[in-house]
Amino acid sequence: MLALRLTRAARLAVQLRRLLVxxxxxxxxxxxxxxxxxxxxxxxxxxxxxxxxxxxxxxxAATVYLAVAVARADPGTRPRPGLSxxxxxxxxxxxxxxxxxxxxxxxxxxxxxxxFLYLRGDLSGAPVDGAVSGVLALGQRLPAPAVVTLLALVxxxxxxxxxxxxxxxxxxxxxxxxxxxxxxxxxxGWGAARETFGAYGRYGxxxxxxxxxxxxxxxxxxxxxxxxxxxxxxxxxxxxxAAQADPSGALLTQASDTLPPATTDxxxxxxxxxxxxxxxxxxxxTLLPWGIAVLTxxxxxxxxxxxxxxxxxxxxxxxxxxxxLATLGLALAGPGLTHLCGRLLQxxxxxxxxxxxxxxxxxxxxxxxxPLGVVCAVASAxxxxxxxxxxxxxxxxxxxxxxxxxxxxxxxxxxxTAAVEAKHARTxxxxxxxxxxxxxxxxRAAAALRAGALLAVFGPLTLVVAQLAxxxxxx
Numbered sequence: 001m002l003a004l005r006l007t008r009a010a011r012l013a014v015q016l017r018r019l020l021v022x023x024x025x026x027x028x029x030x031x032x033x034x035x036x037x038x039x040x041x042x043x044x045x046x047x048x049x050x051x052x053x054x055x056x057x058x059x060x061a062a063t064v065y066l067a068v069a070v071a072r073a074d075p076g077t078r079p080r081p082g083l084s085x086x087x088x089x090x091x092x093x094x095x096x097x098x099x100x101x102x103x104x105x106x107x108x109x110x111x112x113x114x115x116f117l118y119l120r121g122d123l124s125g126a127p128v129d130g131a132v133s134g135v136l137a138l139g140q141r142l143p144a145p146a147v148v149t150l151l152a153l154v155x156x157x158x159x160x161x162x163x164x165x166x167x168x169x170x171x172x173x174x175x176x177x178x179x180x181x182x183x184x185x186x187x188x189g190w191g192a193a194r195e196t197f198g199a200y201g202r203y204g205x206x207x208x209x210x211x212x213x214x215x216x217x218x219x220x221x222x223x224x225x226x227x228x229x230x231x232x233x234x235x236x237x238x239x240x241x242a243a244q245a246d247p248s249g250a251l252l253t254q255a256s257d258t259l260p261p262a263t264t265d266x267x268x269x270x271x272x273x274x275x276x277x278x279x280x281x282x283x284x285x286t287l288l289p290w291g292i293a294v295l296t297x298x299x300x301x302x303x304x305x306x307x308x309x310x311x312x313x314x315x316x317x318x319x320x321x322x323x324x325l326a327t328l329g330l331a332l333a334g335p336g337l338t339h340l341c342g343r344l345l346q347x348x349x350x351x352x353x354x355x356x357x358x359x360x361x362x363x364x365x366x367x368x369x370x371p372l373g374v375v376c377a378v379a380s381a382x383x384x385x386x387x388x389x390x391x392x393x394x395x396x397x398x399x400x401x402x403x404x405x406x407x408x409x410x411x412x413x414x415x416x417t418a419a420v421e422a423k424h425a426r427t428x429x430x431x432x433x434x435x436x437x438x439x440x441x442x443x444r445a446a447a448a449l450r451a452g453a454l455l456a457v458f459g460p461l462t463l464v465v466a467q468l469a470x471x472x473x474x475x
């Protein structure tokens with residue numbers, strides 16, 4: 001009930017994204033039902049029916065990918081302070097998001113079933129003639145368990161993927177593997193280095209005024225000198241040394257530490273307990289070599305499958321496996337390539353515009369990198385299919401067109417959703433720049449520069465992968 005209320009109260013943009021999920025689910029469900037109809041119509045060709053069912057994995061994966069992106073960009077299911085008090089913690093919000101996704105996908109599955117029954121003539125009374133009539137199982141009764149299983153595949157996979165992606169994560173750091181070492185009396189934490197005896201009560205280590213009758217100007221000058229001496233000490237250390245004296249002879253000592261003690265490791269180097277500096281973009285280039293390796297393996301598998309297949313045969317399962325590996329490789333390499341684009345924009349004495357565009361690309365590489373890699377893979381596959389059509393004059397059927405539209409539409413919609421999510425994530429930064437006086441034209445120029453840099457890197461990559469993928473299929 002809560003998921004239905006949130007669905008009804010959502011904004012128009014959120015409703016449109018959910019409608020895209022329902023449309024993609026309808027197209028995928030229709031392709032699955034057509035694979036079932038082909039199996040019922042041609043019982044003597046189980047291999048061809050299994051191949052059709054295997055090729056439905058591409059639109060299924062694209063639909064699930066879009067559903068996860070839409071669920072992540074939904075502002076109504078994000079954890080907020082105070083919601084846990086009324087029973088809407090991260091786990092409950094994750095369940096609500098998964099339920100909402102399942103409802104959207106189920107709506108698409110019902111639409112697919114109605115469209116399939118209409119084409120069969122079960123609803124209108126007259127079946128549709130044409131190229132699609134061979135996969136409708138005309139004159140045969142559809143097995144209800146098979147229909148329900150195929151139609152429930154998309155909602156179940158989408159909701160499970162959303163629940164796995166939005167699952168609550170423990171923000172607490174992992175406990176230290178080393179043994180606990182005790183420092184001074186009253187110390188708390190897991191200190192890695194011992195303190196010497198008497199360091200806590202050493203003369204001059206506390207801030208306390210020994211005389212309350214000192215004049216205000218003298219106290220101010222003494223405090224300034226004490227602050228200067230404390231700032232000259234190492235970070236995290238305590239004020240150890242001689243006490244300060246004011247002109248009247250009153251003795252001034254430190255009352256509190258101005259800097260918290262830092263944890264040190266065995267070799268004496270300071271460790272930052274809070275992790276990396278917040279302003280430093282995280283590096284996402286660690287998966288770039290793995291992505292290149294998987295992409296190379298996918299192209300090799302596709303080449304081998306294209307060499308062993310006959311000219312008149314349909315694309316085999318080996319070609320599907322090669323394209324799947326190539327897509328996975330580009331998705332793994334996408335964040336690293338986007339991060340490198342940001343670094344290249346900041347190379348060779350950058351100005352404010354290039355610096356801003358490069359830093360934003362480096363920061364948002366984990367959000368837009370993978371959708372960019374997937375779009376690159378889909379564009380490469382479309383280019384290879386077009387080259388194959390021009391070389392062999394192959395006529396694509398209506399089901400192939402539906403599958404291509406579902407896959408292409410889902411990947412492009414996922415990229416746009418990720419771009420919108422990244423824009424909302426840096427809203428505070430954009431507002432701060434506008435308050436500092438940055439003109440809006442500079443922000444738009446930085447966005448155009450980012451788009452141009454990504455196009456300059458991913459465009460040639462798409463053409464190279466498409467050429468390598470189309471060579472074994474065109475022979």
